[in-house]
Amino acid sequence: MQVSKRIAAARPLATTAMHERVDVLKLQGEEVIDFSIAISHFPAPEHVRAAVAEAVQQPLLPYTAVGGAAALRQKLAAKVGAENGITAGAAEVIVTNGAKQALYQSLYVMSDPGDTVIVFRPHWPAYVATAQLLGLNIVLVDQPARIDAAFLDTLPRAKVLIVNNPHNPSGKVFARDELLAIAAWLRARSAHCIVDESYEKLIFEGRHHSLAALAKDWADIGVVTIFSASQSYAMMGWRAGFAVAPAALVKAMEALQGPITAAVPALSQVAAEAAFATGDVPELVADYRARRDLVVGMFSAVPWIKMTRPDSGPYLWGDISGLTMDTNAFAETLIEQYRVAIMPGEALGCAGFIRIGYIADDVATLKRGVDAIIALGNKLAAAGQAA
Template identity: 80%
Template sequence: MMQVSKRIAAARPLATTAMHERVDILRLQGESVIDFSIAISHFPAPASVRAAVAEALQQPLLPYTAVGGAPALRQQLAGKLREENGISAGAQHVIVTNGAKQALYQSLYVMTDPGDTVIVFRPHWPAYVATGQLLGLNIVLVDQPEVVDAAFLDRLPRAKVLIINNPHNPTGKVYTKSELDSIADWLRARRCHAIVDESYEKLIFEGVHHSLAACKDWEELGIVTIFSASQSYAMMGWRAGFASAPAVWVKAMEALQGPITAAVPALSQVAAEAAFAVGDVPELLADYRVRRDLVVDMFATQPWIKMPAPASGPYLWGDISGITRDTVGFAETLIEEFRVAIMPGEALGCPGFIRIGYIADDETTLRKGVQAIISLGKRMAES
């Protein structure tokens, strides 16, 4: 009998991608489905990105680049880190990747050995846990507090790596400078390293984005910072991301990436160069703010759900534990009866919650999908 390796036998597809693929299958069968399971922007990629790629396609050659990315791109991204994030980085601290997931995998791979402990705050992006499990790591889930301070951090177990998502998916939390200073002090005291996923850095409604690595000793502390164009620049399918890391880890990540994918495709690198030069995205942010407020207002009159307005990001995180903690069952009923897809909280470590990606489609479709969720919630609350 054909068998798979022990390394992969226990692995399962990410719940986030599995639900989205289920939507795709239903649509191929002719079904009309509203997909809130992941965040896919209704905005196109920035005009400068599309223009840069169109120009590159007119060139006679698209050669291989260095595994870690074209030198000019790495220099540009290092400049972005210095100017926008306050991270003292050079080209040797940058590696260009196929989105944030590759950066995460390669970072954890070179920073840890099987059996090492990694702390992940809950609720969490599912890829943090899945990647750690693939690498044989001991994943410790800790409930993320409203405020991260020294007292909270002192209660954490010993670990090799702490993973932080700032801004946070799915709650929208934006870490304050004080919180990040407390984390940096804790890293120094514990000799723990950190991976900080800053993929939503441009999608902030309230608060100011700060980078943990904007401290003088970031390289000594071992802080890896991950960036992606997918959400900040509405470029989900372009797979354009990068990481900044201590130079010795960048070299190790290149050694890992080389035999797997080699360099990111040349066109994706062209897109990344144009995207990360854009800076802020006020038009996109203003549109998302209106949508966020619309959905929060629609839920405000419903006693069975607590749906706060997030300070950042393309997701809403709703507490429906008053009617059920089985949000897998809630999501199943919703897609089967109403043809609306959401992400159950179990996928992010928190039963009793639902995650809604509210940035796709038009406003009419958005309202229709939210109304379906309200209809199911009211039915369950009254039963």
């Protein structure tokens, strides 16, 4: 049987495909160090697990409204007001199965096939994959070190701009003036914006600002802000997320979500309520900062890689273009010969780079994985010099 034309050209996300490959190897008894995605060694917060355990004991777990339980939406609106400075009501909040569902639904209701969406490169692969599924015209633009009006003026007209702040994979945290420049550009171009703030709590240096907090007219502009518990609270498998959007867009997202999944599972909503009430996570951030500094230090004397020290997030983004531009081949050799999985830069729109998720396993395993990357790179560098 033939699949539809809509899906025939689609491919699994490179990030999930590599992680699934690791799982297969582990099921076969192989020991693999997985840096391909960020899976925290921290457990979900104890109070989240306790809240869900208590909910399981209740005799009834009924359906909620498609957009989420009314009380939860009120609490999430209060959360973004208190922590992010975004003025929003419960009708401007929709609860989703993580960030990906929020991304798909918001992009679906904000655009029509053929509309242009701008994605900064390097990018989380889901941005491009989702836009492709929706038949959008994708314009990839290299993200500069700093965004200003002069840079934004070079961008084409677009229906939607996608901004990732804090940024995956570079760890960039957008400064206040950069976000104000983006807001001004959106107004001038009558463009809308999706801002993914999934890593809002994982800040090592600087301060996180929400675009919708700085642009008080965010609802008029058409700004959707996405939040997720997956990384900020080490809850990858819980699929707890939500979006803040103009009320009309929330209604449209509910109309889409209803026939697909209806409401997010009641237990996930219990988990979301407990998680997003947590606030900051200093112990987790301190641990990640120490790991970041450890790995950056291990690479500091390696001549063939330029490893930046990110200001946020669970990833390191290394430039190995002096060694090879074919990081697909580098990643393939690494997993085949060294049983270490990384994400090649091609998957995120930038050949010559590698992304390392450094928050899994213990520190000894982290060091062994980094040593393997260095060993492979040194081997390739020596072979190149010999040739």
